[in-house]
Amino acid sequence: MNRFNRWVVDHPWPTIAVFLLVTVWLAMGFSRLHVNTDIRSMMPQEHPVFLYNEWVEDYFAIEDPAVIAVINDGGDGVFTPPTLRLVKHISEAMAALESIDGDDLISLSAVDNITGEGDVLSVDLFFEKPPSNAQEARALRVAVFENPMMVGTVVSKDGHATAIMGEMYDGYDKVELYADLLAIVAASPVTTERVIIAGQPVIEGEISTLMRSDLALMFPFVIASTALLLFVALRLIRAAVLPLLVVVTSVVWTVGLMGWTKSSFFAISSLIPILLVAIGVAAGIHIIHTYLLSVATHPTRRAADTVFETMQKMTRPVVMTSITTAAGISSLAVSPLRPIQSLGIFTAFGVMAAMVFSMTILPAILSLLPLPLKAARRARRAEAVSGGTVSRLVRMLSALVVGRPRLVMAASVLIGLISLSALPRITADGSMLQNFPVSSVVNLADREFVKYFGGSIPIQIVLEGGDLDAWKDPSNLRAVEGLQRHIEKSGHTEETRSIVDYIRRMNAVMNPDDPAGYRVPDSQELVAQYLLLYSLSGEPDDFDDVVDYNYKQANIRAQIDSDHSPVVQRVIQDVDSYASEHLAPLGIKTTVSGTAQIMATFVDLIITGQVRSLLLGVFLIACLTGFMCRSIIGGLVTVLPVAVAILLNFGLLGMSGEPLTVTIALMSSMALGIGVDYAIHFVIKYQNERRQRSCPVDALTRTLSTVGVAIFYNALVVFAGFLVLAMSNFPPHRVLGLLVALNMLVCFVGTVTLLAAVLHWFQPDFVSLRLPREGTRRRKESLKKAA
Numbered sequence: 001m002n003r004f005n006r007w008v009v010d011h012p013w014p015t016i017a018v019f020l021l022v023t024v025w026l027a028m029g030f031s032r033l034h035v036n037t038d039i040r041s042m043m044p045q046e047h048p049v050f051l052y053n054e055w056v057e058d059y060f061a062i063e064d065p066a067v068i069a070v071i072n073d074g075g076d077g078v079f080t081p082p083t084l085r086l087v088k089h090i091s092e093a094m095a096a097l098e099s100i101d102g103d104d105l106i107s108l109s110a111v112d113n114i115t116g117e118g119d120v121l122s123v124d125l126f127f128e129k130p131p132s133n134a135q136e137a138r139a140l141r142v143a144v145f146e147n148p149m150m151v152g153t154v155v156s157k158d159g160h161a162t163a164i165m166g167e168m169y170d171g172y173d174k175v176e177l178y179a180d181l182l183a184i185v186a187a188s189p190v191t192t193e194r195v196i197i198a199g200q201p202v203i204e205g206e207i208s209t210l211m212r213s214d215l216a217l218m219f220p221f222v223i224a225s226t227a228l229l230l231f232v233a234l235r236l237i238r239a240a241v242l243p244l245l246v247v248v249t250s251v252v253w254t255v256g257l258m259g260w261t262k263s264s265f266f267a268i269s270s271l272i273p274i275l276l277v278a279i280g281v282a283a284g285i286h287i288i289h290t291y292l293l294s295v296a297t298h299p300t301r302r303a304a305d306t307v308f309e310t311m312q313k314m315t316r317p318v319v320m321t322s323i324t325t326a327a328g329i330s331s332l333a334v335s336p337l338r339p340i341q342s343l344g345i346f347t348a349f350g351v352m353a354a355m356v357f358s359m360t361i362l363p364a365i366l367s368l369l370p371l372p373l374k375a376a377r378r379a380r381r382a383e384a385v386s387g388g389t390v391s392r393l394v395r396m397l398s399a400l401v402v403g404r405p406r407l408v409m410a411a412s413v414l415i416g417l418i419s420l421s422a423l424p425r426i427t428a429d430g431s432m433l434q435n436f437p438v439s440s441v442v443n444l445a446d447r448e449f450v451k452y453f454g455g456s457i458p459i460q461i462v463l464e465g466g467d468l469d470a471w472k473d474p475s476n477l478r479a480v481e482g483l484q485r486h487i488e489k490s491g492h493t494e495e496t497r498s499i500v501d502y503i504r505r506m507n508a509v510m511n512p513d514d515p516a517g518y519r520v521p522d523s524q525e526l527v528a529q530y531l532l533l534y535s536l537s538g539e540p541d542d543f544d545d546v547v548d549y550n551y552k553q554a555n556i557r558a559q560i561d562s563d564h565s566p567v568v569q570r571v572i573q574d575v576d577s578y579a580s581e582h583l584a585p586l587g588i589k590t591t592v593s594g595t596a597q598i599m600a601t602f603v604d605l606i607i608t609g610q611v612r613s614l615l616l617g618v619f620l621i622a623c624l625t626g627f628m629c630r631s632i633i634g635g636l637v638t639v640l641p642v643a644v645a646i647l648l649n650f651g652l653l654g655m656s657g658e659p660l661t662v663t664i665a666l667m668s669s670m671a672l673g674i675g676v677d678y679a680i681h682f683v684i685k686y687q688n689e690r691r692q693r694s695c696p697v698d699a700l701t702r703t704l705s706t707v708g709v710a711i712f713y714n715a716l717v718v719f720a721g722f723l724v725l726a727m728s729n730f731p732p733h734r735v736l737g738l739l740v741a742l743n744m745l746v747c748f749v750g751t752v753t754l755l756a757a758v759l760h761w762f763q764p765d766f767v768s769l770r771l772p773r774e775g776t777r778r779r780k781e782s783l784k785k786a787a
Helices: 002-010 012-032 048-059 081-095 134-145 174-186 200-234 237-260 267-297 303-334 338-359 361-368 373-383 389-403 405-425 441-453 474-488 499-510 524-537 565-582 595-629 632-638 640-656 667-692 696-727 731-762 773-786
Strands: 065-071 112-117 120-125 161-167 194-199 457-464 553-560 589-593
Touching: 002 012, 002 303, 002 338, 002 361, 012 237, 012 361, 048 457, 048 589, 048 595, 065 081, 065 174, 065 200, 065 441, 081 134, 081 161, 081 174, 112 499, 120 499, 120 524, 161 441, 174 194, 174 200, 194 200, 194 441, 200 237, 200 267, 200 441, 200 696, 237 267, 237 338, 237 361, 267 303, 267 338, 267 361, 267 373, 267 667, 267 696, 303 338, 303 361, 303 595, 303 667, 338 361, 389 405, 389 696, 389 731, 405 640, 405 731, 457 474, 457 565, 457 595, 474 499, 474 524, 474 553, 474 565, 499 524, 553 565, 565 589, 565 595, 589 595, 595 632, 595 667, 632 640, 632 667, 632 731, 640 667, 640 731, 667 696, 667 731, 696 731
Parallel strands: none
Antiparallel strands: 065 161, 065 194, 112 120, 457 553, 457 589
């Protein structure tokens, strides 16, 4: 790297020109960036659960519904002429949208009612024109509540809410649909009613809104706070500006590359700019700190020569820390979840881009600027006995490590054991709703919908009867009815719907004088006759979502009242248990699908993906640091502080009861890649000092007073950078920011205490005896000259 560093400092303007040209070209990729808020795009497209769900939705003609609920808290509920006119208006406006399948719209003004008279079965709308007076509205209420299929699904059990549900055509943008729904509500003749929007469009629409708000708020704030901390720490304007120039440019390169490669910018991708700022300033801090010390030592030397000497000292640690950080974060690429893969790959690219800028643009600009003599003298004084607060803190730690190394190591072991004991208490949760504040539009709408309709998370239960017309067999139908009633008693689902409900309703209206008429008839021929009569009046596709054309496969549709993974998993396990006991003996195969099953699978993928990425990250970093130290022991010792820090973070997660979410699952790989940087800087400096000084105490003291101070500034800036995430609109991002910020402090303390104590107490060969090849050659040459 000697020739490269010399060329950069001797040719600063060509270096800057190339840098600007590439940056401008990559910045043009911003216009090509595709923001993706589709929740299902997070799933691996080839996963069996995802593929099966796609098949179910296609086979039974099911799409994600957009839901508008109209609520009237008055005495007559929604059954008043003005409210029914409002329902009609919204229903027609929704049906007119290009993205909505208007023919399958479900609402009081669009859904069919099954009635009968004599031997005639009729399927007609509840009303074509809204009731004009209270009497007609009350008559409609009676008709609705006489049909149990409407209660709890289209109209709430108390009559105070009604749902308007439209299924989206595949391929339409849910964010645009959400905007259309907001426009419909805004233009509707609302008087005393409340109108809420629920379903997937509101979730994805709000994700898009909050993601843009996060970037607009946090990115400028993290830039400003980082600049302030850098200036306060080093008391030099260029010390604040140049590292930020490096990281801002790395953000431009990374996001621009995402645009040029047509990669999706997911909601979690909004973390990338914040991460790159928090991570990327580290190299700049160490380079400028070393540069100031060199200026203080040679105040009259040419700037380019001082910068060259600085880069000669810092090339190895900067390259190694950047590679290990990128390796730790890129381990996220083995996750089966696409947004996490993207986050790992592009953040790792940004880290490497920041390394390139730190090795080129930063020294090029420094070589053009005059030497900062005052700042250099302050940096030198900070190392002296009379130094500032940071220096005194470092001396205290040095005394502790030198005097009580076994106590330091014992305390670390105790912290590790306590953290290990809390790991079994960690629970994973893939809830989408917990990504939003409790007071958000999304959560408010969901709570309202669950309050009136019992659930909002779709679940499909596919039933394979095996034979043609299996779902005309009364025994099979009663088995399905038993499963429905069992689900409804679980406490998480109030209403279910299947072909059984249609047949029970038809039997009831064809036997009006039978008090027990609302049941499955005993004769398969009678069931077939009802279905034939229905086909004469109803639409041929009315049953598409609950049974196939040959009556071989059926589907139970329901909605769960919570998307929290423990609840979803309990419901699925309960369904599977009941089905294996009561339906399997009849030859009926049962498979759970829908959003609920996807979420349950999502949690498993979080855990397996996190374990894989963490193990891969530890392996890669241990190999890299082992190569750096020319020692396997050296690699393991270097990762020791960050390993303890990660263990402590997970232990705190278990103690606090905070669930392991997708975002928090990223924490360990991030912390591994970032936190090991401190140890690498420390080990390299200690190696150099130990080989120059025979006294281990002097070597350790010198290391702590130089690189220890720089590590402190580094940790402080990264801590503040991640703490900015506490301002995020997404609660899991806040927890992630707090955990990683804490992790950075623990990594700093672990590096200057635990790592220092281990190196000082054991004096492993790699820090003193095993010299790099270049160092060995120089030592031999110096010995020859001395002879």
